[in-house]
Amino acid sequence: MARRDKLFSKMLDQFVCVRLVQCYGLDRDLFQFDTDLTMAIFFMNADGTVYGRYGTRAGRDDAAFVHPEGLRKAMQAALGLHQSISLLGDQLRRKLADKQENDTPWSSYEQIPGVKRRVAPAAQDSHKCYHCHWVQGSEILARRRAGKKIDDRHLWTYPMLDVLGAKLDPRSKATVQEVVEASPAGRAGLRRGDEIAELNGQPILSIADVQWVLHRSPDKGTVSALVRRADRDAVEQLTIELPAGWRRHGDISWRAIQWMLRDEALGFHMEALAAKQKRHHHLPADRTVYRVTRLAPGWYKQANHAPQAAGLRKGDLIVAVNDRPPPADMSRFLAWIAQETRPGDMVSLEVVRRGHRKTIRFRMQ
Amino acid sequence: MTRLRPSGARYHMAWAIGLCCPLLLVAPSGHHACGQDVRGKTSLQHQLDDLELKGTWYYDDLEAARKEARRTGKPLFVVLRCPP
Numbered sequence: 268m269a270r271r272d273k274l275f276s277k278m279l280d281q282f283v284c285v286r287l288v289q290c291y292g293l294d295r296d297l298f299q300f301d302t303d304l305t306m307a308i309f310f311m312n313a314d315g316t317v318y319g320r321y322g323t324r325a326g327r328d329d330a331a332f333v334h335p336e337g338l339r340k341a342m343q344a345a346l347g348l349h350q351s352i353s354l355l356g357d358q359l360r361r362k363l364a365d366k367q368e369n370d371t372p373w374s375s376y377e378q379i380p381g382v383k384r385r386v387a388p389a390a391q392d393s394h395k396c397y398h399c400h401w402v403q404g405s406e407i408l409a410r411r412r413a414g415k416k417i418d419d420r421h422l423w424t425y426p427m428l429d430v431l432g433a434k435l436d437p438r439s440k441a442t443v444q445e446v447v448e449a450s451p452a453g454r455a456g457l458r459r460g461d462e463i464a465e466l467n468g469q470p471i472l473s474i475a476d477v478q479w480v481l482h483r484s485p486d487k488g489t490v491s492a493l494v495r496r497a498d499r500d501a502v503e504q505l506t507i508e509l510p511a512g513w514r515r516h517g518d519i520s521w522r523a524i525q526w527m528l529r530d531e532a533l534g535f536h537m538e539a540l541a542a543k544q545k546r547h548h549h550l551p552a553d554r555t556v557y558r559v560t561r562l563a564p565g566w567y568k569q570a571n572h573a574p575q576a577a578g579l580r581k582g583d584l585i586v587a588v589n590d591r592p593p594p595a596d597m598s599r600f601l602a603w604i605a606q607e608t609r610p611g612d613m614v615s616l617e618v619v620r621r622g623h624r625k626t627i628r629f630r631m632q
Numbered sequence: 633m634t635r636l637r638p639s640g641a642r643y644h645m646a647w648a649i650g651l652c653c654p655l656l657l658v659a660p661s662g663h664h665a666c667g668q669d670v671r672g673k674t675s676l677q678h679q680l681d682d683l684e685l686k687g688t689w690y691y692d693d694l695e696a697a698r699k700e701a702r703r704t705g706k707p708l709f710v711v712l713r714c715p716p
Binding site for chain 2: 279281282283284285286287288289290293298300304305306307308309310311312313318342345346349399
């Protein structure tokens with residue numbers, strides 16, 4: 268660890284290092300990142316040009332996709348871009364322009380409806396965390412309440428390349444570790460050992476940079492990749508297809524939006540029953556069944572208390588939603604809440620309680 | 633421990649990088665400011681218990697860092713992180 272410490276210290280000396288620990292007042296036009304991260308790094312020019320990002324999370328383990336070697340390589344690449352910018356100027360700036368979004372609906376977190384009432388105390392009491400993981404949920408609820416459409420890109424944010432069939436090595440910048448042949452990545456010709464040098468013309472410094480490009484990609488279309496082949500000293504241009512619904516191969520059930528969608532829109536939390544539990548309750552094996560694990564607590568003023576008032580109880584087994592099988596997995600359940608229901612919609616749940624079936628009806632919020 | 637200057641100033645501290653999983657740029661000090669006689673109580677870092685940084689960091693002051701980056705010609709390394 269001492270050796271790594273010196274290595275990083277030496278590299279860090281080539282940067283001006285900034286630590287931002289509260290997002291109150293943070294300029295979202297400058298800093299756009301996955302707010303479910305526990306750590307996000309930006310490599311930037313003083314004029315605000317973003318060279319790249321570092322920091323990736325794809326599940327509850329917030330360290331599975333970060334590695335000191337990957338960070339070091341990203342830092343080295345950022346230094347390279349910084350040196351190049353004085354030579355290449357506008358040409359390089361054009362390639363880097365898409366590293367930032369110019370159409371953020373809210374330029375600061377405080378502007379998102381609903382955020383201020385959650386975090387206002389933090390402004391006065393600086394030792395409280397801003398809780399930026401509330402941001403995505405607040406945005407989705409704000410869109411929901413305004414009657415705006417919620418697309419897959421609002422829910423399945425910062426997708427990993429895994430959803431297109433390729434795993435990247437966290438010890439590298441963006442080197443392919445595995446490829447599924449029968450996948451968009453495989454069909455595009457991506458191979459193990461390939462280094463993704465650019466995506467859609469953007470220089471790639473890290474897995475986070477790959478996620479950024481995919482985050483900004485359409486629901487159906489293509490992504491162009493410039494790859495450096497492992498077996499020869501050559502670069503090749505590949506085109507990766509984005510089929511309709513490509514984002515839905517990712518898992519969003521670990522994201523913080525689950526808390527706000529389930530408490531405030533739906534009114535309860537649930538978990539899918541394992542096969543053994545379904546057999547125990549004599550329920551069909553081929554249908555997803557959910558157990559109610561928690562009803563929105565009374566002290567949570569913004570939560571939907573209608574399901575509890577309608578008679579839903581902890582432990583109830585949900586076997587149908589609006590006369591149809593429940594969504595197949597938790598990600599799809601969250602998507603159903605956000606995309607297929609509106610505040611005020613009547614929902615009908617068929618539940619099994621101590622071997623008896625009941626219908627619970629309540630309004631979404 | 634070096635007395636911390638108010639937020640916005642440069643200062644030097646001890647920085648232990650936990651580079652094994654999980655990746656941490658700050659090692660928790662194990663002490664919490666509440667109930668302890670901590671100097672510089674109004675300091676943001678003490679309040680956040682974010683005390684183990686090595687090297688020179690601009691703490692919650694992007695504008696000062698950008699000014700320094702323009703002066704030195706260096707790029708910025710900006711970490712957004714809630715301390716544990």
